Amino acid sequence: MSGEAALPLLVLASSLLPGLVIFFLPEQRVALRTTLNLAGAVLKLALVGVMIWGVFHGVHYEARLPLLPGLDLVLRADPLAMLFVVLSSFLWLVTTVYAIGYLEGSPHRSRFFGFFSLCVTATVGVALAGNLITFLLFYELLTLATYPLIVHRGTDEARRAGRTYLIYTIAGGALLLIGTVWLYTLSGTLAFTSRGFLSGLDASLHGALAVIFVLLIAGLGVKAALIPLHGWLPQAMVAPAPVSALLHAVAVVKAGAFGIVRVLHDVYGIQFAAGLGLTLPLAMLAAATVVYGSLRALFQDDLKRRLAFSTVSQVAYIVLGIAIAGPLAVVGGLVHLVHQGLMKITLFFCAGNLAETLGIHKISEMDGVGRRMPWTMTAFSIGALGMIGVPPTVGFISKWYLGLGALETGQGWVIAVLAGSSLLNAAYFLPILYAAWFKAPAGDWPAERDFGRRETAWALLAPSLLTAFLTLAFGLLALAPFSPLQWASFIADLEYAR
Amino acid sequence: MNGVSTWLLILTPLLPLVLAVPALRARLPWPCHVALLPALALLAMPADAAVDLPWLLLGSGLALDAGLGRWPLAMAVLVWGAAASLLPAAGGRPVDARLASWFLLTLSGGLGAILATELVGFFSFSVLMGYGFYALLVSGGDVPARRAARVYLVLLIVADLALFEALLMAASTAGETAFEAVRPAMAASPSAALYVAMVLVGFAARAGLWPLHVWLVPLSRSVRPGVVLLLGAVPVATALLGLVRWLPLGDASLPGAGLVVQGMGVAAVLSALVAMARRRGCASWPAWGCVLATGLFAIALGAGLADAAVWGRFGGWAGLFIAAVGLAVALLVAACAWRRTGGVPVAGRADDAPAWFERWAAAAVRRAARLGMETLPRWRAAGLAGAACLWRVRAWRRALDGGERLLQRWACAVILVVLVGIVVALAGASFGGR
Numbered sequence: 001m002s003g004e005a006a007l008p009l010l011v012l013a014s015s016l017l018p019g020l021v022i023f024f025l026p027e028q029r030v031a032l033r034t035t036l037n038l039a040g041a042v043l044k045l046a047l048v049g050v051m052i053w054g055v056f057h058g059v060h061y062e063a064r065l066p067l068l069p070g071l072d073l074v075l076r077a078d079p080l081a082m083l084f085v086v087l088s089s090f091l092w093l094v095t096t097v098y099a100i101g102y103l104e105g106s107p108h109r110s111r112f113f114g115f116f117s118l119c120v121t122a123t124v125g126v127a128l129a130g131n132l133i134t135f136l137l138f139y140e141l142l143t144l145a146t147y148p149l150i151v152h153r154g155t156d157e158a159r160r161a162g163r164t165y166l167i168y169t170i171a172g173g174a175l176l177l178i179g180t181v182w183l184y185t186l187s188g189t190l191a192f193t194s195r196g197f198l199s200g201l202d203a204s205l206h207g208a209l210a211v212i213f214v215l216l217i218a219g220l221g222v223k224a225a226l227i228p229l230h231g232w233l234p235q236a237m238v239a240p241a242p243v244s245a246l247l248h249a250v251a252v253v254k255a256g257a258f259g260i261v262r263v264l265h266d267v268y269g270i271q272f273a274a275g276l277g278l279t280l281p282l283a284m285l286a287a288a289t290v291v292y293g294s295l296r297a298l299f300q301d302d303l304k305r306r307l308a309f310s311t312v313s314q315v316a317y318i319v320l321g322i323a324i325a326g327p328l329a330v331v332g333g334l335v336h337l338v339h340q341g342l343m344k345i346t347l348f349f350c351a352g353n354l355a356e357t358l359g360i361h362k363i364s365e366m367d368g369v370g371r372r373m374p375w376t377m378t379a380f381s382i383g384a385l386g387m388i389g390v391p392p393t394v395g396f397i398s399k400w401y402l403g404l405g406a407l408e409t410g411q412g413w414v415i416a417v418l419a420g421s422s423l424l425n426a427a428y429f430l431p432i433l434y435a436a437w438f439k440a441p442a443g444d445w446p447a448e449r450d451f452g453r454r455e456t457a458w459a460l461l462a463p464s465l466l467t468a469f470l471t472l473a474f475g476l477l478a479l480a481p482f483s484p485l486q487w488a489s490f491i492a493d494l495e496y497a498r
Numbered sequence: 499m500n501g502v503s504t505w506l507l508i509l510t511p512l513l514p515l516v517l518a519v520p521a522l523r524a525r526l527p528w529p530c531h532v533a534l535l536p537a538l539a540l541l542a543m544p545a546d547a548a549v550d551l552p553w554l555l556l557g558s559g560l561a562l563d564a565g566l567g568r569w570p571l572a573m574a575v576l577v578w579g580a581a582a583s584l585l586p587a588a589g590g591r592p593v594d595a596r597l598a599s600w601f602l603l604t605l606s607g608g609l610g611a612i613l614a615t616e617l618v619g620f621f622s623f624s625v626l627m628g629y630g631f632y633a634l635l636v637s638g639g640d641v642p643a644r645r646a647a648r649v650y651l652v653l654l655i656v657a658d659l660a661l662f663e664a665l666l667m668a669a670s671t672a673g674e675t676a677f678e679a680v681r682p683a684m685a686a687s688p689s690a691a692l693y694v695a696m697v698l699v700g701f702a703a704r705a706g707l708w709p710l711h712v713w714l715v716p717l718s719r720s721v722r723p724g725v726v727l728l729l730g731a732v733p734v735a736t737a738l739l740g741l742v743r744w745l746p747l748g749d750a751s752l753p754g755a756g757l758v759v760q761g762m763g764v765a766a767v768l769s770a771l772v773a774m775a776r777r778r779g780c781a782s783w784p785a786w787g788c789v790l791a792t793g794l795f796a797i798a799l800g801a802g803l804a805d806a807a808v809w810g811r812f813g814g815w816a817g818l819f820i821a822a823v824g825l826a827v828a829l830l831v832a833a834c835a836w837r838r839t840g841g842v843p844v845a846g847r848a849d850d851a852p853a854w855f856e857r858w859a860a861a862a863v864r865r866a867a868r869l870g871m872e873t874l875p876r877w878r879a880a881g882l883a884g885a886a887c888l889w890r891v892r893a894w895r896r897a898l899d900g901g902e903r904l905l906q907r908w909a910c911a912v913i914l915v916v917l918v919g920i921v922v923a924l925a926g927a928s929f930g931g932r
Contacts, residue, residue, distance in 0.1 A: 389662075390629070391622035392555055400556065400618075400666070407670040415666065419659045426655050437596075438636045438644075480553055 007051055008063045008075035008128050011085070012121055014044040015092070019117025025110045034100055037113055041093035044124075048089045052082050052482075056490075062130065071190065073137070074130030078192075079491045080265065080334075083484070084127035084258050087338050091250045091345055092120045094463045098349055099242035101459020102356060112152055116246070118145040123251040126258065132180050132190035132267065135259065139176065139223075142255055143169040149243045150236050161235040168222050168232040176219030176259075179212045183267070186212075192262060194494060196269025206276055209268075213278050216263050223256025224319060225312045227289045233312060234296075237304040241352025244304060248311045249345035257318040257337060264322050265495055274325045283323035287417045289316035294424035301362050303351050306428060307344070310387060313421060314340045321402050324414060327496045329405020332398055334488035339386070339394035342471050346383035349464035350376050357456040359447025363432055368441030373455045377436045379468035384429040389422050392475040397485055503547035507560040509536035511610035511623065518602035520595045530582035533602055537575050537609055541568065548615065555622060556675065559615035566817040570739055571612050573821035577731035577828045578605055584724030597637050604630030604732060611736050617665050617675040620743060621658075624736055628654045628704065631732050634725050635717060646716035653703040653713060661700035664744065667693050677743050685750030694755045694803070697744045705737030707792045708766030711785075718785035718831075726784055730827025734788050735820050738795055742816045747802050748809040756804025759796050766793025780834040787830045791823040 018040035025033050051061055054077075061077035077085070099116065103109050122145050125138030143166070151162035184190055186205055189197060198209060222229045236247060247253065264270055264279070273279050293313025300306035317340065321333020353376045354360040360369065370377040386393035399418055406414035451457060478485045514533035516522055523529040540547065540562055548561035562568060585601060607627025614620040632654065635647035669675050671693075672683035684693050701707075706714040718726050746752075770790035774783060798819070802809030 385629075390658075391618070391625055396622075397556075399662075403662075403666040404670055407666060415663060419663065422659060422662075423655065430651070434636075437633070476555060477553055478556060 004054075004059060004061050005063045007047060007054075007061050008077055011044060011047045011051065011089075011128070012075070012124055014047060015040050015117045015124065016121040019114050019121065022110055022117060023114035027107070027110055030109075033110060033113060037096050037100065037117070038093075040117060041089075041096050044089045044120075045093055048082075048085055051077050052086060055079060055082050056482075064130075067133065071133050071184075072131070073134050074191070075125070075128040075134065076130035076192075077128060078194075079487065079494060080261065081127045081129075083334060083337065083487055083491065084254065085124055087341050088120060088123045088127060088250050088254070091245075091341060091467075094466060095242050095245055095250065095345070097459055098245070098352070098463040099240075101457045102240060102242050102352055104457075104459075108152065111148065115145050115148045116242075119149065119246060119251055121145075123255060126255045129192070129262075131192055132183065135192075135262065136173075136176055136180055139255060139259065140173050142223075142251060143173060146243075146247065146252055149246070150239045152240060152243065153238065155238065158238045161232075161238045164235050165232045168229065172219045172222030172229065174219075175215050175222075179215030179219060182208070182215070183212050192266035194266065195497075196265070196267055196272050198268055199272040210276055210278060213263070213268065213273070213276070216267075217260060217282065220256045220259035220263065221285075223252050224260060224315055225253050225256070225289075225293075226285055226316060226319065227292050227312070230289070230293070230312045234305050234308040237302070237308050241304075241348055241355065244307075245345045245348040245352070248308070248348060249341040253311060253315045254337065254341065257315050260319050261322050261334065261337075270322070270325050270330070270495060279323045279325045283320055283325075283411070283414070286316040286320035286323055287414065289313065290320065290417055290421045291424070294421050294428065298424060298428045300428075301364055303354070303361060303363055303366070303432075304348070306363065307347050307351060310347075310425070310428070311340075311344055313425075314344065314387065317398060317402060320414065320417075321398075321405065324402070324405050324409055324411055326405045326409035327492050328401050328408050329414075330492045330495060331485070331488045332401030332403075332405050334491055335394075335401065335485050336398040338484040338488075339398045339471075339474065342467050342474065343383045343386040343393070343395060346379055346464055346467040346471055347387075349460070349467065350380035350383065353456050353460045353464060356460060357449055357451065358445035360445065363435065365442075365446055366432060366435050367439040368436070370437040372441070372445070375455060375461055376464060377433075379464040380436070381433050382468040382471050384433060386471045386475070388425040388429055389418075392472065394471050394475040394478075394484075397475050397478045401485075500543070500545065500547065503540070503543050503545070503562075504549045506536050506540040506543065507547055507549045507562065507613060508551075510540055510560075510613060511606045514602040514606035514609065518599045518606065520599060523598070523602075528582075530585060530598060530601055530605075531579060533605055534575055534579055534582070537571060541572055541575065554619075556618050557616075558619040559676075560610075560613040560619075561615045562613060565814050566739070566742060567612055569817040569821035570735060570824070571609070573735065573824040574608055574612060574731055577727060577824055578608070580828065580832075581724045581727045581731075584722075584727060594637070597634070600630050600633040600637055604634055604728070606630075608732050608736055612739065616677060617668055617680060617744065620740060621661055621665055624704070624740060625658060627732060627736060628658070631728070634728070639722075642716060646713055650713040650717065653710060657700040657703035660696045660703075661740075664693055664696035664700060667696070668744075680744070681746045682749045685746035690746065690750060690752065691755065694745060694752060697741065698755070698759065701737040701740045701744070702762070704740070705734050705792050706785075706788055707737075707796055708762055708769055708789060711766070711789045711792075714785040714788055715782050718782050718788075727828050727831045729784060729831070730788055730791070731824035734792060734827065735824040738792065738820045738823065739817075741799060742813075742820075745799075745803065747799075748806050748813055751804060751806045753804045756800040756802070758800070759803055760800030763793045763796030763798075763800055766790070766796060768793075780837055783834055784827050784830045787827050788823075791826060795819060795823065 018036040022033055022036055054061060063075040065073040067073040096116070099113070103112060119142065122138050122142035126135060126142060129135035129138055147162055147166055150165055151158045180190065186208060187198060187201060191197065201209065218229070222232075225233045233253070237244060239247070264273055268276075268278070270279070290313050293309050293311070293316065297306045297309035297313065300309060317336045318333045321329045321336060353373065354366070354369065357373065358369065360366055382393065386395035389395045389399040399422070403415055403418055406412065455461065474484055477483060480486070513536055517526070517529050517533050526532060546561070546563050549559060551558045551560065562571065582601070585597065604627050607623045607625070607630055610623030611620050611627060614623055632647055632651050635650065636644055639647065665675070667689055668680045668684055671687045671689070672680045674680075684690055687693065703710045714729065718729060766789050770786045770793060774786045798812070802813055
């Protein structure tokens with residue numbers, strides 16, 4: 001096996017093997033488990049670094065394993081895959097550090113970290129999938145790997161949330177399976193191809209292709225939390241903070257959004273899908289999700305629940321950008337895949353810090369918390385301002401390209417959606433910042449833990465600060481080489497052959 | 499390009515930004531004054547300076563030009579220096595660390611906006627300045643100050659949205675965001691009127707131009723002198739500069755828009771004169787001074803907007819005028835403060851009550867504020883407390899939650915449909931195969 005074929009497999013193995021070992025480690029082997037976790041994450045990031053350099057210079061990384069007659073399990077590193085692989089690998093490392101600090105002293109850590117690694121393996125598999133059947137396999141593996149993480153606490157509420165999650169995602173997976181099988185019977189191939197592989201099919205099949213598109217988008221829309229398929233996401237908030245971060249920023253919702261990008265780019269092709277009249281309804285569904293998520297977030301007092309509805313809204317930006325079907329909007333949608341991840345993981349880390357350090361779970365308990373935890377709230381403020389789209393954060397860059405893309409394609413109504421969403425984001429984030437920075441604390445904190453002179457544990461604070469820093473840095477240096485924006489532009493150029 | 503000028507241009511907004519981090523200024527004496535040194539040195543440089551920063555944001559740049567940049571920068575240095583001296587300080591370091599941070603953030607945004615050479619940079623710096631100034635107003639402020647600051651915040655958000663839309667239109671039309679490229683492109687664009695309207699709404703709200711001046715008066719009455727001093731130099735002067743930078747002045751003649759702006763200017767001047775004449779107390783004079791000055795500026799701006807040739811002849815004075823506005827308001831604040839401390843009786847709050855012609859605007863803003871920033875948190879709080887009077891909101895929440903639960907039940911139905919679908923598909927495939 002050549003190096004080009006081995007590298008995608010090694011990237012998968014770097015999280016899969018440590019994860020399998022960790023499953024069998026006794027609870028008290030803390031040092032070994034931590035070493036395995038961190039070594040796997042660092043190794044994966046190093047391998048991804050090599051791969052991204054190669055992809056940029058035209059190296060073709062592909063591993064092919066026979067799966068079914070005529071269908072191979074294909075792992076391929078193209079620019080779009082690398083955007084998601086880099087995001088998930090980097091955020092996995094950060095989340096691992098955070099989770100080590102967060103779960104210190106809690107039970108079932110081997111089980112937790114085992115599934116955590118498996119979850120990232122599945123996510124990277126989703127990203128590297130070279131055809132729809134490989135994508136489907138890893139997509140379903142992701143469902144199974146995240147379920148134990150959601151029910152990790154073992155409470156009735158957690159089990160209920162897990163059950164809802166399973167019902168939704170298995171239903172979605174089944175729809176995806178039907179769409180995939182139907183597509184295979186029509187086209188005879190499932191290989192992801194730049195600008196799609198369906199445009200050459202007979203015009204009499206266009207009706208069937210439209211139905212298949214609906215099936216695929218419905219299947220993927222469950223994980224991407226498009227309305228009305230988003231119901232599992234706010235419930236899954238009972239999971240520990242690192243899992244919430246993983247669900248919202250790294251793995252699950254991103255896998256759904258990424259799948260929609262793949263279907264539009266590499267199965268249908270954006271131009272062909274637009275020709276079939278499929279992109280406008282998708283854009284309108286995404287726009288409705290953007291507004292609905294923000295409206296629902298406005299009424300939540302539970303911090304993580306507010307963030308969950310915010311995710312419903314923000315992930316729909318990715319779909320909106322792709323469905324607007326113009327080069328600049330595609331850049332906006334793709335770059336938001338990374339940008340939303342950075343901002344949302346920052347917010348969830350901070351929510352976890354508040355819960356772990358002071359026992360704060362509700363927004364109404366956050367009065368004056370900026371004085372008690374200034375660094376955490378600084379990170380939170382950067383993430384929140386980014387979500388609103390305030391410059392120079394990454395949120396501004398995403399909205400800038402989405403807006404320009406909408407004008408480029410003559411879809412001015414998207415600007416109104418962006419403006420309305422920004423207004424709603426401001427309405428549900430700014431009162432939190434006001435309460436934290438300018439109100440006096442109401443009294444004692446609900447459950448304060450002592451960390452000496454520090455505001456909280458370093459393992460909790462450092463990841464929040466790092467991702468907040470990147471939220472600013474990738475906005476300020478948006479045009480720097482290898483920035484998410486440049487990489488997204490590179491992908492859009494390939495798609496539109498510019 | 500002079501290397502020293504380049505560094506000074508970069509340091510002018512950067513140093514205050516860096517010093518805003520408490521740990522980085524902990525041992526520095528007079529940090530708020532030190533932050534102004536690069537700007538002061540830049541003013542001392544004889545030649546104009548410019549630096550391109552293609553790696554910053556979406557491709558940015560900073561420059562100090564002779565007319566429009568140099569005068570406002572000189573005014574800013576003077577007024578900010580005076581305001582820094584008025585901050586409660588011990589050994590040159592402000593006692594309230596957070597107040598100093600907000601001060602320095604606002605300063606960075608204000609100076610950066612003056613030096614920005616393109617729309618995105620200007621917008622970014624003015625957003626930093628706007629939110630920083632809000633924090634300055636709220637930090638340690640009394641209840642009226644907080645209420646007035648909330649109105650300012652609402653208008654700031656609306657203004658930023660309007661400017662963002664204008665920014666998108668400009669970038670989409672011109673293909674870039676440099677002021678020199680945007681102005682002629684927008685002048686020739688069919689959407690010039692909409693662009694001008696967006697820019698006017700955005701900067702009128704930020705400058706407190708009539709009828710969007712409603713945040714100015716209560717703020718000037720309630721916040722501390724060091725902050726009131728900045729009213730003219732920070733939001734007002736920067737917004738006036740923004741109007742000059744963003745509008746296609748001298749490139750297009752838009753008589754309709756010009757007339758509207760002049761009308762607003764005349765109304766502003768009249769309302770300010772009447773308000774100042776009927777008050778014995780001077781507490782709100784700085785605010786009305788701002789309204790008067792922005793009104794005069796709007797009259798001139800309207801003339802320039804209506805006729806490109808007029809702006810070509812007189813537009814060069816805009817920088818000096820903006821600087822004069824900032825300085826005049828600062829002097830008014832100082833004079834009022836001197837009058838108070840000099841034993842002259844200060845009129846009571848009743849004397850500062852709004853005039854009849856202001857009341858409708860204040861009522862409208864109060865209503866808007868209630869609808870926006872006040873009602874929603876109250877709904878939330880009341881909903882949590884189970885307040886019966888807000889049953890409609892609870893009904894909404896209940897309806898939405900009920901909808902979600904219904905959707906969760908649908909998920910089971912979807913599974914059933916899917917299972918049936920799979921069976922049918924498999925059966926169909928097997929029959930088709932035969």
